[in-house]
Amino acid sequence: MTFSTRINKAIARTGSVTCVGLDPRKAQLPAPLRDSLADQSPQAWAQAYAQFCCEIIDVVQDIVPCVKPQAAFFEQLGPAGMVALGDVIAHAANAGLIVITDGKRNDIGSTATAYADAYLGSAAGIAAAGGDPATASPWGGDALTVSPYLGRDSIEPFVDVCDRRAAGVFVLVKTSNPGGGFLQDLRCGEQTVYQTVADLVTSLNQERLDADGYGPIGAVVGATYPEQLVELRAAMPHSILLVPGFGAQGGAADDVRAALDESGRGAVINSSRGIIFAHARAEFSQQYGDAKWQDAVRAATEEMNAQLKK
Amino acid sequence: MTFSTRINKAIARTGSVTCVGLDPRKAQLPAPLRDSLADQSPQAWAQAYAQFCCEIIDVVQDIVPCVKPQAAFFEQLGPAGMVALGDVIAHAANAGLIVITDGKRNDIGSTATAYADAYLGSAAGIAAAGGDPATASPWGGDALTVSPYLGRDSIEPFVDVCDRRAAGVFVLVKTSNPGGGFLQDLRCGEQTVYQTVADLVTSLNQERLDADGYGPIGAVVGATYPEQLVELRAAMPHSILLVPGFGAQGGAADDVRAALDESGRGAVINSSRGIIFAHARAEFSQQYGDAKWQDAVRAATEEMNAQLKK
Secondary structure (H helix, E strand, C coil), X not given: CXXXXXHHHHHHHHCCCEEEEECCXXXXXXXXXXXXXXXXXXXXXXXXHHHHHHHXXXXXXXXXXXXXXXXXXXXXXXXXXXXXXXXXXXXXHHCCCEEEEEEEECCCHHHHHHHHHHHCCCHHHHHHCCCCHHHCCCCCCCEEEECCCCCHHHHHHHHHHHHHHCCEEEEEEECCCHHHHHHHCCEECCEEHHHHHHHHHHHHHCCCCCCCCCCCEEEEECCCCHHHHHHHHHHCCCCXXXXXXXXXXXXXXXXXXXXXXXXXXXXXXEECHHHHCHHHCHHHHCCCCCCCHXXXXXXXXXXXXXXXXX | CCHHHHHHHHHHHHCCCEEXXXXXXXXXXXXXXXXXXCCCCHHHHHHHHHHXXXXXXXXXCCCCXXXXXXXXXXXXXXXXXXXXXXXXXXXXXXXCCEEEEEEEECCCHHHHHHHHHHXXXXXXXXXXXXXXXXXXXXXXXXXXXXXXXXXXXXXXXHHHHHHHXXXXXXXXXXXXXXXXXXXXXXEECCEXXXXXXXXXXXHHHCCCCCCCCCCCEEEEECCCCHHHHHHHHHHCCCCCEEECCEHHHCECHHHHHHXXXXXXXXXXXXXXXXXXXXXXXXXXXXCCCCCXXXXXXXXXXXXXXXXXXX
């Protein structure tokens, strides 16, 4: 079973297209975790980040198909943070979740291969494809976000590893930030830069389609640009879309449903802050607050699932 | 003293513009290191990578201004590799070298800030600027390579941290790989994508110039495109250029000297394989071989210094 088949099956099984973004931030951790810190060392914070993310995983594991740990916040703690990232990925994979590591990595040729080898392929995904789970990547996730600035020959090494380890990548096509258009919207002859990247993604998927017509090369398309989301869903019919920008960044449920195919699959919609820091949101803080932050996470996840099902 | 001043002073002090790329790869480590592995675990390899890189640092620290650890090869070993990366950066900084972490990181807004906070600012650099060395970043390097695909508002958070910690970034403008032109060379109206990025770099430096006219926002321009190197030196007069692709990738000394300013500063030329695996090069393997690999590293570094001085 390929990555695309596996994520679509997980969507069908859970009845959810919600991807929970694991973006731990010191200032916003629930009070019980901040209060239990042994000291202010990176090691202590890394342990708090790991506990925070692992508890979120425990709370959402039966109601969402996947989680997306954001590498930057773990890297911000130095090496100790990266050890915590490894623990979080392992915990999510053991819970049966698909893990998309958000690292926006890339480099030239053989260095891109090193990143692919590092992050692509979980034991569960490889086993589901009939391979040897012992060949899983050292980080053990299923997919990685990848930047396209270095061109086609920087994406191909990732595709090779996807083929070998039943893994996936999500290429940045149209990002959710206000200034994303600076390069992405430049019009070069017939089409924009983001359309050029979308065409590359579609061409790389072409010979790798599963029974539902999906391939291993997904794409990141922000919820904050609804018109382009419709356009890019059509331009990349073989890609699982990873849609950030829902909730806290302003993307609405009506807009992001355009990312899904007719059977309600083919995309996952990410929310980070809106779910993981739900204890601080007006609608949940009264009922749950910091003390019951895990219940707030569950409630916010169920709320998002319901919004996207309407 | 800002990052740009500091790197230009290091160039003047060492009489070298060579940047030694620390790209450890299992298959090419010298035999003594491979033979001394306790086992094949990531921990054992990580220890070998750290020893390899730290010995290289010891060998070159008085004859080059900077080193560039490539994060991908450390990440390839999983969390243990990242612990080794931290050790290598610390060892290089303690040896008085400027450290450029090659991670090609980026993300939107506050996530970009997390990457900047993670990697930008060494104790030595901050102290040289009159700041508190205790505010150094957790990884402790001086500069980071950064991808521009997410646009201007994804670069600005890095610039903010550069200002606060006397650090630098190197924005990918024109990369050294054969397929780099796929996006970078697209012509959008009056100019190409890479020229648009170059203009952004120049505009961000504008209000941050040191006494020699250099700012904290450097640029990556590959040695493998000599004509563009001349063009981009002129288009980014305030940027320290980081020039990969010399040696093993095909860039020649006559070509890369175009990256330097009239006083022979303003750029560093990176060589990775040609220096760190010099023991396996035809011209050094007879004399040094695996047993004296450190001497081969020294000889190859001196050879490169001499080639670039001609």
